[in-house]
Amino acid sequence: MNWLLIIGAIAFWLAAWALNIWLSNSYPKSRFVQMFVPVSFGVTLLVLWEGIARGANVPTVLLPPPSMIWERITNSLPILQEDFIQTFVKSALRGYVLGCGAAFLVALAIDRSPFLQRGLVPVGNFVAALPIIGIAPIMVMWFGFDWHSKAAVVIVMCFFPMLVNTVEGLKASEAMQRDLMHTYAAGYWQRLFKLRLPAAAPFIFNGLKICSTLALIGAIVAEFFGTPLAGMGFRISTEVGKMNIDMVWAEIAVAALAGSVFYGTVSLIERAVTFWHPSMRR
Amino acid sequence: MDAKAKNGWRASLLPVATVIAAIVVIWYIAAACLNFAWERDQSERAVQKGSEAATFSQMLTNTMSQKRPVLPAPHQVGQELWKTTVEKKVTSKRSLVYHGWITLSATLLGFLFGTILGMLLAVGIVYNKAMDMSVMPWVIASQTIPILAIAPMIIVVLNAVGVSGLLPKALISTYLSFFPIVVGMVKGLRSPDAMQQDLMRTYNASGSQAFWKLRLPASMPYLFTSMKVAVAASLVGAIVGELPTGAVAGLGARLLAGSYYGQTIQIWSALFAAAILAGTLVAIVGLVGRLVERRMGMTR
Numbered sequence: 091m092n093w094l095l096i097i098g099a100i101a102f103w104l105a106a107w108a109l110n111i112w113l114s115n116s117y118p119k120s121r122f123v124q125m126f127v128p129v130s131f132g133v134t135l136l137v138l139w140e141g142i143a144r145g146a147n148v149p150t151v152l153l154p155p156p157s158m159i160w161e162r163i164t165n166s167l168p169i170l171q172e173d174f175i176q177t178f179v180k181s182a183l184r185g186y187v188l189g190c191g192a193a194f195l196v197a198l199a200i201d202r203s204p205f206l207q208r209g210l211v212p213v214g215n216f217v218a219a220l221p222i223i224g225i226a227p228i229m230v231m232w233f234g235f236d237w238h239s240k241a242a243v244v245i246v247m248c249f250f251p252m253l254v255n256t257v258e259g260l261k262a263s264e265a266m267q268r269d270l271m272h273t274y275a276a277g278y279w280q281r282l283f284k285l286r287l288p289a290a291a292p293f294i295f296n297g298l299k300i301c302s303t304l305a306l307i308g309a310i311v312a313e314f315f316g317t318p319l320a321g322m323g324f325r326i327s328t329e330v331g332k333m334n335i336d337m338v339w340a341e342i343a344v345a346a347l348a349g350s351v352f353y354g355t356v357s358l359i360e361r362a363v364t365f366w367h368p369s370m371r372r
Numbered sequence: 373m374d375a376k377a378k379n380g381w382r383a384s385l386l387p388v389a390t391v392i393a394a395i396v397v398i399w400y401i402a403a404a405c406l407n408f409a410w411e412r413d414q415s416e417r418a419v420q421k422g423s424e425a426a427t428f429s430q431m432l433t434n435t436m437s438q439k440r441p442v443l444p445a446p447h448q449v450g451q452e453l454w455k456t457t458v459e460k461k462v463t464s465k466r467s468l469v470y471h472g473w474i475t476l477s478a479t480l481l482g483f484l485f486g487t488i489l490g491m492l493l494a495v496g497i498v499y500n501k502a503m504d505m506s507v508m509p510w511v512i513a514s515q516t517i518p519i520l521a522i523a524p525m526i527i528v529v530l531n532a533v534g535v536s537g538l539l540p541k542a543l544i545s546t547y548l549s550f551f552p553i554v555v556g557m558v559k560g561l562r563s564p565d566a567m568q569q570d571l572m573r574t575y576n577a578s579g580s581q582a583f584w585k586l587r588l589p590a591s592m593p594y595l596f597t598s599m600k601v602a603v604a605a606s607l608v609g610a611i612v613g614e615l616p617t618g619a620v621a622g623l624g625a626r627l628l629a630g631s632y633y634g635q636t637i638q639i640w641s642a643l644f645a646a647a648i649l650a651g652t653l654v655a656i657v658g659l660v661g662r663l664v665e666r667r668m669g670m671t672r
Contacts, residue, residue: 113502114501115502123505128505128509131507151529151532152532153529205387206391208388209387209388210391212384213391213392216651219601219654220604220650220651221607221608221643223608223612224627224646226627227628227630228636231631231636314524314615315628315631327524330529331528338522346513
């Protein structure tokens with residue numbers, strides 16, 4: 091037990107907290123403060139974690155300090171890279187593209203039939219709330235241990251949220267706008283590309299963002315049911331068994347980074363595409 | 373429910389029934405196609421052994437009643453569900469009610485924790501600017517982390533310290549369910565417009581009065597909408613939390629055990645039990661939400 095470290099960490103946390111309060115109350119509009127406050131909050135969390143883990147001598151099997159995790163990350167980059175490619179690039183990304191693409195096309199197809207819409211949207215809403223992750227063992231049985239089964243899980247997980255959002259979005263254009271297109275004598279495709287898809291973009295991107303987090307979760311959890319000898323889910327479940335908790339945290343850090351970058355990329359594309367939307371105004 | 377909503381509900385009944393019927397039909401066809409290869413295999417083996425080859429129609433009927441089908445037919449899943457819920461004793465280890473209850477208790481505990489944590493965080497975020505600026509981005513970032521990936525570690529580590537059973541699973545459910553609550557509740561607490569807040573000021577209402585009489589009631593519809601999402605997420609958390617404990621009990625354990633031993637019917641029935649559970653939970657939360665809103669005079 092090293093009280094100095096613990097007290098130091100808590101003092102640092104309190105000081106940073108006070109600084110954050112002062113900054114956010116004094117310069118709430120400044121962009122620097124808006125960036126600085128969340129970052130400093132994150133840093134203090136890490137410092138607090140390190141201080142308590144080291145100071146209170148928490149066994150590293152329970153909670154390794156961040157510095158140890160960082161060391162592990164830098165030491166095992168090749169393994170992490172291999173797992174990242176297996177899980178993210180091969181399974182999650184392919185499943186994401188296929189699942190979202192299929193849902194988008196289906197939404198376009200059923201858009202012309204109000205009957206199908208009335209039928210599919212409630213069913214889609216219901217399925218989106220189900221624990222779809224449970225189909226993972228079935229998919230592993232059907233498509234084998236490699237990335238195909240993981241991509242299949244991701245496809246199913248992404249399909250329904252994306253479908254519901256796209257259908258919702260295609261309804262988003264207003265009667266006035268549709269009338270205007272009508273007076274222009276616009277055909278179906280013209281209406282679709284010039285009015286309805288742009289109007290649907292905020293909804294579509296909402297679906298894409300939801301699916302971006304689902305995709306990684308689906309790929310990782312599906313690996314718990316069987317994998318080739320690589321992949322983040324595989325590594326996590328085996329290293330937990332060996333009590334190498336720092337390696338698990340390293341994988342989690344990579345997964346968190348990948349998930350955040352993926353989400354961020356989709357958000358950036360959204361910002362570029364739907365720059366006209368009120369929620370994008372500063 | 374007002375007339376218009378009722379009408380809308382009736383109008384979508386037929387389409388929904390059609391879609392579900394179509395899904396069942398497609399399922400039967402898929403089951404026949406996927407299971408056919410095995411039957412043909414069996415028939416060829418029978419021929420090699422000297423007995424007669426099965427006819428096509430015979431093989432087709434056989435695909436509906438295999439012991440370990442690639443894709444069980446809907447009625448097989450239905451029978452298994454019936455057998456494991458109604459015909460088995462509730463305390464039996466083969467009863468889905470027993471496993472479902474274990475999952476449900478973890479789900480509900482996690483959902484309760486998640487709701488309380490989410491509401492507290494939301495109040496903090498709405499009333500404290502520093503918290504808004506510092507915590508909110510991390511709350512969002514926390515969800516881009518595939519938290520389910522941490523599930524096995526949390527379970528195993530907590531097991532090592534001696535905390536086992538309900539709590540570790542409930543913690544995973546908590547993590548998954550607090551996020552929708554925070555986001556919805558923050559939106560809800562901020563939903564009273566300037567006019568209403570000004571009215572509170574003209575009444576000389578204190579901060580806590582404005583909270584209890586304006587902000588909190590105004591946030592209820594948002595809260596219940598996010599609680600529907602949260603309870604579904606909470607169930608997913610509980611199921612995934614059961615995977616690494618070595619398939620002891622719970623719906624997740626049934627899934628894992630089924631996948632170990634190739635018991636596809638067991639997997640599908642566990643999956644359907646989970647789906648029914650999820651649907652029921654969401655429906656209950658929705659119903660409570662509607663009752664509360666009607667009691668508060670919010671539904672027109």
